Amino acid sequence: MPQAAIEARAGDRIQTASAMSQTILIVEDHPLVAKFYRMALERAGGYSCLVTENADEIVAAVEQGHVALALLDVSLRGTYWEGRPIDGIELARLLKKRAPGPLPILLATAHAMAGDRERFLAASGADAYLQKPIYDAQQLVETIQHLLAASQPPPSQS
Amino acid sequence: METFVAEMKRYLGLNEQDVDLLRQLGPRLEKYFPEMSERFYSQIPHHPHAFRVFTGQAQIERLKKSLQVWAYGLFQGRYDDAYAAERFQIGYRHVRIGLEQKYVISAMGIVRAFLHDCLVLEVPDSDERRRFAVALNKILDLDLNLMCESYMHATVENLRKLNDQLERANREMAQVSRTKDQFLSHISHELRTPLNSILGFTKMILDGLSESREEEHELLQDVFRSAQHLLGLVSDILDIRRIEEGRMSLRIENVNLRKLLDSTLPLVAIQAAEKGLRLQDQTVGTPLPVAWADEMRLRQVLLNLLNNAVKFTPRGSITLRAQMEDAAMDAPQDRLPRLVRIEVEDTGIGIPPQKRTAAFEEFVQMDHAEASRFRGAGLGLAISRRLIELMGGKIGLEAGCHGQGTLAWLAVPVVETVTPKEPLAASRHRGPGRRSDTNR
Numbered sequence A: 001m002p003q004a005a006i007e008a009r010a011g012d013r014i015q016t017a018s019a020m021s022q023t024i025l026i027v028e029d030h031p032l033v034a035k036f037y038r039m040a041l042e043r044a045g046g047y048s049c050l051v052t053e054n055a056d057e058i059v060a061a062v063e064q065g066h067v068a069l070a071l072l073d074v075s076l077r078g079t080y081w082e083g084r085p086i087d088g089i090e091l092a093r094l095l096k097k098r099a100p101g102p103l104p105i106l107l108a109t110a111h112a113m114a115g116d117r118e119r120f121l122a123a124s125g126a127d128a129y130l131q132k133p134i135y136d137a138q139q140l141v142e143t144i145q146h147l148l149a150a151s152q153p154p155p156s157q158s
Numbered sequence B: 001m002e003t004f005v006a007e008m009k010r011y012l013g014l015n016e017q018d019v020d021l022l023r024q025l026g027p028r029l030e031k032y033f034p035e036m037s038e039r040f041y042s043q044i045p046h047h048p049h050a051f052r053v054f055t056g057q058a059q060i061e062r063l064k065k066s067l068q069v070w071a072y073g074l075f076q077g078r079y080d081d082a083y084a085a086e087r088f089q090i091g092y093r094h095v096r097i098g099l100e101q102k103y104v105i106s107a108m109g110i111v112r113a114f115l116h117d118c119l120v121l122e123v124p125d126s127d128e129r130r131r132f133a134v135a136l137n138k139i140l141d142l143d144l145n146l147m148c149e150s151y152m153h154a155t156v157e158n159l160r161k162l163n164d165q166l167e168r169a170n171r172e173m174a175q176v177s178r179t180k181d182q183f184l185s186h187i188s189h190e191l192r193t194p195l196n197s198i199l200g201f202t203k204m205i206l207d208g209l210s211e212s213r214e215e216e217h218e219l220l221q222d223v224f225r226s227a228q229h230l231l232g233l234v235s236d237i238l239d240i241r242r243i244e245e246g247r248m249s250l251r252i253e254n255v256n257l258r259k260l261l262d263s264t265l266p267l268v269a270i271q272a273a274e275k276g277l278r279l280q281d282q283t284v285g286t287p288l289p290v291a292w293a294d295e296m297r298l299r300q301v302l303l304n305l306l307n308n309a310v311k312f313t314p315r316g317s318i319t320l321r322a323q324m325e326d327a328a329m330d331a332p333q334d335r336l337p338r339l340v341r342i343e344v345e346d347t348g349i350g351i352p353p354q355k356r357t358a359a360f361e362e363f364v365q366m367d368h369a370e371a372s373r374f375r376g377a378g379l380g381l382a383i384s385r386r387l388i389e390l391m392g393g394k395i396g397l398e399a400g401c402h403g404q405g406t407l408a409w410l411a412v413p414v415v416e417t418v419t420p421k422e423p424l425a426a427s428r429h430r431g432p433g434r435r436s437d438t439n440r
Helices: A003-008 A031-044 A055-063 A088-098 A116-124 A137-151 B004-012 B016-041 B057-074 B081-097 B101-122 B126-206 B213-244 B257-264 B266-274 B295-311 B380-390 B425-429
Strands: A022-027 A047-051 A069-073 A105-109 A128-131 B252-256 B278-281 B290-294 B317-324 B339-346 B394-399 B406-413
Touching: A022 A031, A022 A055, A031 A047, A031 A137, A031 B126, A031 B213, A055 A088, A069 A088, A069 A137, A088 A105, A088 A116, A105 A116, A105 A137, A116 A128, A128 A137, A137 B126, B004 B081, B004 B126, B016 B057, B016 B101, B016 B126, B057 B126, B081 B126, B101 B126, B126 B213, B213 B380, B252 B257, B252 B295, B257 B266, B257 B290, B257 B295, B257 B317, B257 B339, B266 B278, B266 B295, B290 B295, B290 B406, B295 B317, B295 B339, B295 B380, B295 B406, B380 B394, B380 B406
Parallel strands: A022 A047, A022 A069, A069 A105, A105 A128, B278 B317
Antiparallel strands: B252 B290, B317 B339, B339 B406, B394 B406
């Protein structure tokens, strides 16, 4: 069974960085899915990725204003906040509150029953929702670019 | 509040004078009571369920006696709550045995007509007879009212019980439907996750996004493992469907446990090593009995237990043991097959005692919120339990030996018991006098 082998690498914190890049926070409990997001963004260029399931680390990075956009999975198996499990919906609400500025949030999930989309968006306050399987790297990057552009504050009038 | 009897007495105008008249009338009509009983029960052959309600002549004789006793009571003048309670009991009994109200009303009509005939014979004076007749009608009305009221009460009570059952059944069905929905949602989630890697990484390679041959190889390995995982999920779902529909057929044969263990352990050895877990096989060097089981399915169950151990053990070790089950606990020797027990003990996160039974239940009992925190269809143990039970064995979860981790075990029938003194081949047809010791 490949199961354990996949899980054995869960929880690894991976950070890639480069100068002049925007940091995308990736919270995804399945390491291969996280790997796909990271590769898609890195290959597109201009992004660095913070991949972690650790809620303290997630909140700290967001509070310090390091994160340009958060890509969150809805069901998180290994993420705990204040001693209890937290899912992507609750995490989205928490991050929206804690972020010093506007923080676009993209929800991604394989929960694909009718009505899930509206329910998740309404409950989380996230900006957009992607349904798994997400396998088009280009489309993912475009969605993220679009969300980043939309969240830029309008040029101030002087 | 006015009781039913008091209310009806008032409504019917049954007063002390009537009671006096009835007390006078009783002794004069007594001699007709046996015949009255005959008339009353002459209706039985016309009753549609008589064969079910009245089961024999002796019973009918008893009933005829009790009708006469009732008639004596009727002319005693005791029309109180205790009397009402007695009539109610009879009504409840009638409803319980399925005797319908319409038949009692008709039968009481026969009694009434008969008693009025008796009145004509016994009381020649028409004025006197009319006074008696009025009192007699009042008490017979009161009695019939009591009977009908008791029928209604009993029927309403039955309906209420049926209604409760119906509500319970409805609630259970709604619950099953809800869990099936949750299961579907959970399974669809689990199926999409490996697809994400399969489609994502192949598309990356196809789009030329991979930077080197090594990276391409690594991605393809991820794809391969995800596809294997997906295959596992699909066969789990098919297995549970097959079991639920009773279509799971096993190939029961002699299984060499040494070979089985030796070919199964390597399948988890790599994953255990990757997590730094020690994998100890304590069955090595001890003779193992020949099991009577489906080899492929037994391997599937053992692998499930081993995989769970690896999955839920962050550090420490996984230990494999085998021993014969004590036969004395189950049944006389040579009646039920002896079982060999294989244990997989880990030093992992453990399972709380109250969750141990539920772990073997199908998705119907699965707590969705809980299930979604563990990857996989969540069907492994449910399938394992059903497979082992189909083989005539048992399966269970306990706390690890030192109160830490989990001890998962399975037990399957053996065809031979190994003892140090007894060679394998000789122990096959053990007589009752040649009891072999348990090999440990």
